[in-house]
Amino acid sequence: MTLSREQMAQRVARELQDGYYVNLGIGIPTLVANYVPEGIDVMLQSENGLLGMGEFPAEAELDADMINAGKQTVTARPGASIFDSAESFAMIRGGHVDLTVLGAFEVDVEGNIASWMIPGKLIKGMGGAMDLVAGAENIIVIMTHAAKDGASKLLPRCSLPLTGAGCIRRVLTDLAYLEIENGAFVLKERAPGVSVEEIVAKTAGKLIVPEHVPEMTF
Amino acid sequence: MSGLDKRVSTYEQALEGLGDGMTVLSGGFGLCGIPENLIAEIRRRQVRDLTVVSNNCGIDGFGLGVLLEDRQIRKMIASYVGENALFERQLLNGELEVELTPQGTLAERLRAGGAGIPAFYTATGYGTPVAEGKEVRDFNGKHYILERALIGDFAIVKGWKADYFGNVIYRHTAQNFNPLVAMAGRITVVEVEEIVAPGELEPSQIHTPGIYVNRLILGHFEKRIEKRTLRA
Numbered sequence: 001m002t003l004s005r006e007q008m009a010q011r012v013a014r015e016l017q018d019g020y021y022v023n024l025g026i027g028i029p030t031l032v033a034n035y036v037p038e039g040i041d042v043m044l045q046s047e048n049g050l051l052g053m054g055e056f057p058a059e060a061e062l063d064a065d066m067i068n069a070g071k072q073t074v075t076a077r078p079g080a081s082i083f084d085s086a087e088s089f090a091m092i093r094g095g096h097v098d099l100t101v102l103g104a105f106e107v108d109v110e111g112n113i114a115s116w117m118i119p120g121k122l123i124k125g126m127g128g129a130m131d132l133v134a135g136a137e138n139i140i141v142i143m144t145h146a147a148k149d150g151a152s153k154l155l156p157r158c159s160l161p162l163t164g165a166g167c168i169r170r171v172l173t174d175l176a177y178l179e180i181e182n183g184a185f186v187l188k189e190r191a192p193g194v195s196v197e198e199i200v201a202k203t204a205g206k207l208i209v210p211e212h213v214p215e216m217t218f
Numbered sequence: 219m220s221g222l223d224k225r226v227s228t229y230e231q232a233l234e235g236l237g238d239g240m241t242v243l244s245g246g247f248g249l250c251g252i253p254e255n256l257i258a259e260i261r262r263r264q265v266r267d268l269t270v271v272s273n274n275c276g277i278d279g280f281g282l283g284v285l286l287e288d289r290q291i292r293k294m295i296a297s298y299v300g301e302n303a304l305f306e307r308q309l310l311n312g313e314l315e316v317e318l319t320p321q322g323t324l325a326e327r328l329r330a331g332g333a334g335i336p337a338f339y340t341a342t343g344y345g346t347p348v349a350e351g352k353e354v355r356d357f358n359g360k361h362y363i364l365e366r367a368l369i370g371d372f373a374i375v376k377g378w379k380a381d382y383f384g385n386v387i388y389r390h391t392a393q394n395f396n397p398l399v400a401m402a403g404r405i406t407v408v409e410v411e412e413i414v415a416p417g418e419l420e421p422s423q424i425h426t427p428g429i430y431v432n433r434l435i436l437g438h439f440e441k442r443i444e445k446r447t448l449r450a
Contacts, residue, residue: 047321048247049394056449064250064441065378065392071248072447082390084397084425085247085273086329089322093342112345123309123318124300130348131322134341165345 002174003191010035025102026070047128049088052080093135100136104143106158109205111168114160133164145173152204184208224384224434229259232435243370243399244272249444251392252281255437256374269293297321330367332401337366373403377410384431385424400426409437
């Protein structure tokens with residue numbers, strides 16, 4: 001079985017450590033906040049200028065001046081801080097964020113990532129994604145392994161315009177958890193019930209398969 | 219408006235001197251913390267061929283989106299322009315030029331503009347289309363590209379409270395790009411929800427010191443919410 005959106009978020013949440021400052025991108029990465037392991041406290045950074053993002057508001061707390069980077073209304077948790085956009089990206093670019101989780105259209109064996117533009121279709125802009133991938137040491141990309149037509153999104157070389165060059169080391173897909181080392185994907189874990197053969201078939205970039213590939217458990 | 223007192227009483231006075239072809243810097247993130255009445259005044263004045271610098275371009279019918287309706291914007295410098303059908307149409311028709319800039323680079327270009335720094339190196343965008351035509355330099359074994367500062371003829375800013383010397387405090391995440399555009403305007407115009415006498419605000423709590431502010435006006439705000447999301 002491929003991983004559900006929730007399982008992907010759950011798997012990434014296991015990478016959280018107590019005291020981490022974390023930036024979660026829009027979409028599945030946002031769901032990671034729902035699976036923070038017990039006994040671990042993390043501070044979520046929202047790049048519009050909020051460190052310490054809380055829950056969505058109750059009706060009575062709804063406030064137009066309080067939004068997250070996805071433009072959703074949000075609250076600040078106890079211990080939060082709020083600042084301007086230059087300060088926010090100083091944190092990001094300066095490497096102060098411990099973990100960044102974001103989505104992508106494609107990644108490749110050189111650690112390149114494409115996530116912001118599909119030529120010919122509409123260009124919406126990169127928002128903060130280019131700053132995030134350029135500044136973070138520790139990035140996890142969450143994405144589907146292949147397109148609906150079966151075309152692999154884990155490539156020898158990204159075909160779409162890049163968001164960042166050589167900056168990705170870790171990828172979680174709906175089929176597997178992989179790391180990028182020395183110009184290849186290394187298969188580290190597979191989704192429950194997904195065969196190594198299926199992952200091999202759906203990975204276009206060079207893939208190293210260790211002798212033992214553990215199954216994820218949920 | 220006299221001496222240190224930055225108050226003006228009408229929106230017409232607030233944007234006096236704004237003309238065709240000028241560059242306008244606008245605060246706001248999505249619809250949060252946008253100078254909505256100053257934007258409305260730009261529309262009323264019908265100035266054209268503007269270059270607008272803002273993280274986003276509003277939505278259809280609100281925020282900077284209203285300036286698209288009469289084609290007042292020639293060029294937009296922004297990081298994210300989704301969620302705006304009219305914007306997409308004008309972009310595809312070639313009626314609108316867009317310079318997409320990474321969000322952190324945009325913030326820093328504005329800060330640099332206000333701080334007298336003409337350009338800076340950043341790793342953001344290296345190896346991507348953003349780096350095309352830009353100088354690349356290595357520092358400590360890493361690649362960086364040269365990005366230039368931004369300055370505007372006018373900066374339009376939404377604050378929460380100000381004293382009438384123009385010391386401004388922003389509210390919550392409505393801060394975003396506002397203090398940065400405030401620094402980078404040749405003429406910086408701030409609209410706020412409340413104006414108090416100098417001395418009433420705690421000096422250490424000021425976000426934008428009055429030295430950056432040329433004109434200050436009291437406004438009433440709709441504060442539209444783009445994505446109303448409640449706890450389940």
